[in-house]
Structure formats: structure tokens, C-alpha cells
Amino acid sequence: MKSLIAFICSFSCLLSFGQLRQTDVTVKKTLKLMGTRFEITVVAPNEDIGYINIDEAVSEIERIEKIISSWDKDSETSLINKNAGIKPVKVSQELIDLIERSIKISEITDGAFDITYASMDEIWRFDGTMDKIPSEEEIKKSILKVGYQKIQLDQDAQTVFLPEKGMCIGFGAIGKGYAADRAKELLVSKEVKGGIINASGDLTTWGTKVTGEKWLVGIANPLSKDKVFSWLPIIESSVATSGNYEKYIELDGKKYSHIIDPRTGYPTTGINSVSIFAKQAELCDALATAVFIMGRDVGLHMINQIDGVEAVVVDSKNKVHKSSGIMFDTN
Structure with missing residues (x-):
């Protein structure tokens, strides 16, 4: 999942930096973490302190990756999946809490967001190796293992159990946002006055420019990289986008997101991208996927009922729709 922000111009150029005081500098570093591109920007008294702050954020992201990665065979998440249908696995309270929040998001989105989706990775592959769509029978079989309601959490024993063999959990639709939030929390605790954590487009900010101006992000046209629908200020806030423009397959002349x-086990249709604005990147990350799956009307209706959350939806005809709190002209 990659943000429209990233889509316009290499992740960070949409962020507007003002005139800094002579005693402050903006320090930025781009690197690969959690299998994707992270860009970390901080406002610091000097470059040396800025790079120390960034290294601390990187260590925090790497720590989280060791907990939630599905690719690391020794991660807590991999151990849960490996023991599906066998036994409960004792994990950190941090992972228990993340799973519990994920289940709550599943409940409010009627299952459009579901961390047990991972079992479907066996039949849908977007790495160029698919030459035909899965059969109806294969799809039906794959979704039998999906269902957030099946996850068994034991807070007292601090264990997680997936009761069916072949069940898997994955944090692809919430993990980068969570990591960005935690890195931000760490830097705020270190009294870093402002910055941006950009996890391949799942972006969170804090503070302001030294001038007191707000950080700005642009809402872009997925089909025209240089066109910005509007610039929006974000204060102590986050944004994430789900889009179908970077990762998809085409079979028999049809595009599959x-x-x-x-x-249902089938790719979604009808939407090009969904941008979600909220305080936490974790929530933005999860709801962007959910609204994409729910569709324009149902998704925006849900967003309009959640305090502190807004959305911009670009449909398959490249028309822009927005939730009630987004104040810009879509015409």
C-alpha cells in the first residue's frame, strides 16, 4: 500500500518546509525497513543530533519488525502461524494489544479489514508468476481459513491461538502505520520538536516547521503524477493511502488489484485510491484498506460516523469524493 503523497514525487517533496532558525536544521534519511522505503525527517539543533534521533527511530522500527514480520521465521507472528491448529503461542503484550486493536477494526468494518487474510496469499500472487486467475473452488477453499472471529486471545496467559491448520495472520495492512506511530512516539519522548515518519506513504507528523507553519501534504491524481487536487495541512496527524496503481496483474485483458x-476472496474493483486522515498512522493504514474494499458509498458513510477520521476517495473514473470534514473543491 502506497500513499498518493508518495505517488506525486518521491515521497517527501510534497512536505513543505519553511525557513528554519539558524540554530535548527532539517535532517532527513531514506532507507529500506520492513521490506519497503522509509523516509525519516527531523528538526534538530544540528545535524549530528538529528542523525542520532533518526538512528533511534530506525532501531525502534527494526524492533517492531522482529515482532510482526511474516518473513522472519523467528518472529512472534511467524511462531503464531507455525502453530496454527496446534497450540497457543505466548507472545509480547505489545503484539496482543496490536491484534486486539486489529480485531476491533475488523468489527467496525464488517470484516473488510482482517489480519487473517494472509492464507489467501497462496492463491493470489502479484509477483508476475500468475498466468490465470484461481478457480472458484480454490477461492472458496482459501476463505475458509479467513476470519478474525476465530483468533483466540488469552490476556491472562498472554497467548494467541489460531485454531485451524493453515490459518495465518499478517500485518501488511496495518504494520507500517504502527511502526511509524511508534517511531514518532519515541522521538517525541526524546523532545524532538518536529518531523515526519514516512513509511512508504503511510505518513505521520508532529510539531510544526520552526516558523510555526503547518506541514502540508498534497492529494494527487493517481493517473497524473504532477497534478495535485489540493494541499492539506496536517497537525499532529497522519495519512495513508491504498491504491491499485502500483501492484496488480492483468489477465485476459482485465486488471486485478x-x-x-x-x-469473498476476490480482488476489489471500482476505486483507484483511498486516502485516510487521522491522528494515528496505524488507523489510517487499516481504514484505507477497509474503505477500498467496502467501496465508495459504504466506505465514506462509515468514515463520516467516526470522529477524527476523514477520507478522500478516487473512483475508477478518476473522480474525487470526500468525507464531510475534508474542505476542498473536488470539481
């Missing part, structure tokens, strides 16, 4: 509805 990598975003799969966990309730």
Missing part, C-alpha cells in the same frame, strides 16, 4: 476482499 492486489487488494483482496477477505470476505
Whole structure:
């Protein structure tokens, strides 16, 4: 999942930096973490302190990756999946809490967001190796293993159990946002006055420019990289976008998005991108996927009922729709 912000111009050039005081500098570093591109920007008294702050954020992101990665065979998440249908696995309270929040998001999105989607990775592959769509029988079989309601959490024993063999959990639709939030929390605790954590487009900010001006992000046209619908200020806030423009397959002349509805097992249609604005990047990350799957009307209706959350949806005809709190002209 990659943000429209990233889509316009290499992740960070949409962020507007003002005139800094002579005693402050903006320090930025781009690197690969969690299998994707992270860009970390901080406002610091000097470059040396800025790079120390960034290294601290990187260590925090790497720590989280060791907990939630599905690719690391020794991660807590991999151990849960390996023991599906066998036994509960004792994990950190941090992972228990993340799973619990994920289940709550599943409940409010009627299962459009579901961390047990991972079992469907066996039949849908977007790495160029698919030459035909899965059969109806294969799809039906894959979704039998999906269902957030099946996850068994024991807070007292601090264990997680997936009761069916072949069940898997994955944090692809929430993990980068969570890591960005935690890195931000760490830097705020270190009294870093402002900055941006950009996790391949799942972006969170804090503070302001030294001038007191707000950080700005642009809402872009997915089909025209240089066109910005509007610039929006974000204060102590986050944004994330789900889009079908970077990861998809084409078979028999039809385009299939990598975003799969966990309730049906089929790729979603009708939307090009969804941008979600909220305080936490974790919530933005998860709801962007959910709204993409739910569709324009149902998704925006849900967003309009959640305090502190807004959305911009670009449909398959490249028309822009927005939730009630987004104040710009879409015409």
C-alpha cells in the first residue's frame, strides 16, 4: 500500500518546509525497513543530533519488525502461524494489544479489514508468476481459513491461538502505520520538536516547521503524477493511502488489484485510491484498506460516523469524493 503523497514525487517533496532558525536544521534519511522505503525527517539543533534521533527511530522500527514480520521465521507472528491448529503461542503484550486493536477494526468494518487474510496469499500472487486467475473452488477453499472471529486471545496467559491448520495472520495492512506511530512516539519522548515518519506513504507528523507553519501534504491524481487536487495541512496527524496503481496483474485483458476482499476472496474493483486522515498512522493504514474494499458509498458513510477520521476517495473514473470534514473543491 502506497500513499498518493508518495505517488506525486518521491515521497517527501510534497512536505513543505519553511525557513528554519539558524540554530535548527532539517535532517532527513531514506532507507529500506520492513521490506519497503522509509523516509525519516527531523528538526534538530544540528545535524549530528538529528542523525542520532533518526538512528533511534530506525532501531525502534527494526524492533517492531522482529515482532510482526511474516518473513522472519523467528518472529512472534511467524511462531503464531507455525502453530496454527496446534497450540497457543505466548507472545509480547505489545503484539496482543496490536491484534486486539486489529480485531476491533475488523468489527467496525464488517470484516473488510482482517489480519487473517494472509492464507489467501497462496492463491493470489502479484509477483508476475500468475498466468490465470484461481478457480472458484480454490477461492472458496482459501476463505475458509479467513476470519478474525476465530483468533483466540488469552490476556491472562498472554497467548494467541489460531485454531485451524493453515490459518495465518499478517500485518501488511496495518504494520507500517504502527511502526511509524511508534517511531514518532519515541522521538517525541526524546523532545524532538518536529518531523515526519514516512513509511512508504503511510505518513505521520508532529510539531510544526520552526516558523510555526503547518506541514502540508498534497492529494494527487493517481493517473497524473504532477497534478495535485489540493494541499492539506496536517497537525499532529497522519495519512495513508491504498491504491491499485502500483501492484496488480492483468489477465485476459482485465486488471486485478492486489487488494483482496477477505470476505469473498476476490480482488476489489471500482476505486483507484483511498486516502485516510487521522491522528494515528496505524488507523489510517487499516481504514484505507477497509474503505477500498467496502467501496465508495459504504466506505465514506462509515468514515463520516467516526470522529477524527476523514477520507478522500478516487473512483475508477478518476473522480474525487470526500468525507464531510475534508474542505476542498473536488470539481
